[in-house]
Amino acid sequence: MTDTTDTTRPTRRLSEAGVSIWLDDLSRERLSTGNLAQLVAEKDVVGVTTNPTIFASALAKGDAYAGVLGQLAGTDVEAAVEKITTDDVRDAADVLRPVYDATNGVDGRVSIEVDPRLARDTDATVATAKRLWATVDRPNVMIKIPATVEGLPAITAVLAEGISVNVTLIFSIDRYRAVMDAFLAGLEQAKANGHDLAPIGSVASFFVSRVDASVDAALTAIGTDEALELRGKAAIANARLAYAAYQEVFGSERWQALAAAGAQPQRPLWASTGVKNPEYRDTMYVDELVVAGVVNTMPQATLDAFADHGIVLGDTVTGTAEEAAATIAAVEKLGVSIADVTRTLEEEGVQKFEVSWDELLTTTKTGLDAAGA
Template identity: 75%
Template sequence: MHTQIRTEGRRSMTESTNTRPTRALSDAGVSIWLDDLSRERLRSGNLAALVADRDVVGVTTNPTIFAKALAEGDAYDDQLAELAGTDVEAAVETITTDDVRAAADVLRPVHEATGGVDGRVSIEVDPRLARDTEATVATAARLWSTVDRPNVLIKIPATVEGLDAITRTLAAGISVNVTLVFSLERYRAVMDAFLTGLERAREAGHDLAPISSVASFFVSRVDSAVDAALEEIGTDEALALRGTAALANARLAFEACEEVFGGERWASLAADGAQPQRPLWASTGVKDPDYPDTLYVTGLVTDGVVNTMPEATLEAFADHGTLTGDTVRAAYDEARGTLAAIEALGISLAEVTDRLETEGVRKFEDSWTELLATTTDGLAAARG
């Protein structure tokens, strides 16, 4: 399945042992994306430097990232002055799409060098539309047209309502980053939505080769939620399972990915030039200081995935990250045992992941509200 994605120029794990950690990770088949973007990062040349020195080959954004960028420094002051008479929501879209377009231009050489696999930059549909299929489809099309770069990905949450929006957006020939995936059940539904979207795109006469997709499977938030439940139980057996749920969940997601993209339905699309939808490990910053700061990087190494990292995690791995081979494919049985042991203690993973999806959408909605408020203040200051 995945060897078709990124093999040219890759060295073996053994041959990579004397290279810098990020290069070794890339050579092992993991595409390193940065989970951050700001006008200052673009203007300073920092993003270009991370591409050159940290093997970064993609960027993800979300409302929280943009809210933080707008709230800090003065990099947006000139544009806010230009937009002083503009509606706040239109101003936010202009500012964010400008940043994404500029980042896409920085990463365009990577996009071309990898045959369209990497060099991608994501921008999210207004999270307040996460339960509105029609509005999500319309907004995705508008963002795609506004950014107007072949290496952009439109982020759509994997809510129940989002599944049809994902299919319809892909069917229109638009590349998609499916975000906020927490459960194995929902991930399988996401892969089905992807395959259906490509099948419809083919029927509509679209060239499948340029259509790209990743499925952002969230990691650390699963441990945070499950660990809290384990600590509440408090037994030695429960406490011994702390820090194990997220990796187990993600590893079994990759097993499901191998199954789906090893099947006949996918083979038909691949024969017509389609790219597989890669798992993207999201929420990879370690939240518990008791855990290694590279836990969700070193524990999820396998060929054909993306790991999008906040800068602190990227720098930690660049400083002291180590590889021990593929840490996913050989761990399926162990992962099943881990999740079974957690369930046996009375912790429902389905309930945990449902709650995380709801919380995830709400957090992004809150960040969007903060982004609107910050922009409103900036526009008011610019008007004097």
């Protein structure tokens, strides 16, 4: 895989370095006020990601959903949640449709996640993904499926139906390799099923900052100078190793055969890029992971911070695998198992989204009850 993007000239525009900016947020307010359209026009935003936490927060704030809750009064709460979230995603997809068309389907994508309570249920995940795809009914939507062991065959099955997929909650390199294998298998099946591969989009959402939050806590507990010096380095090293794995897989003959049939690569997407430690530079998970052909999905605060003072100095990923591996080895030498950390983060990630889903149901029910009173 080659890219001729010029990343040698310092710039504040990630797009000039070949990085796609997706907004990690969505709400009815952003849509109704034109805020999302403004971000697309002025901040180089070319996609949107959502999750249960984002929707729970959106429903809990202000009165932007008062009208739709009134219309849905008396409706089953889970049906109401699906109606609200799919409507928002459909409208966002319409806002991003010109980007989708201009980039031949590479960007302009909007993601919606399957019910996180289904993360360990392959068949239910596949069925829900198909329903969401049909309900939103927009070609530039991606269905988010978690990268659990049970999610892997669901990813393959959904792609095989010609449905675009955003694979979420990836923390480890081994699981990322399994995700890429599931993607390739899905496209191979889609081709065998007679689907046009060109419109099928996919990203692999590799989570970043949460790795540092967990590893840093362990290093701080160890407390030696060597341990403290390694804080804030594991997450970026882990992501850079993921990119090296991506280069390997998407340089293979297996991928080349699919590319020749018109397939798009499954791009790495850096997720969880908001900095959680105030001692760290607030754009570190953006400017340290710049490489052409990836996506960085950012919360509003990170988007604003980078627009204000972020600088792209060039490709900060390619050729860093050896150094990244040494960083991870140094962390593990101190007794911090990256495998244990990433396994725990996946479990916690699923649990957190389940909690957010319950909050979304509760908030929606409260709104429905108030509207029907």
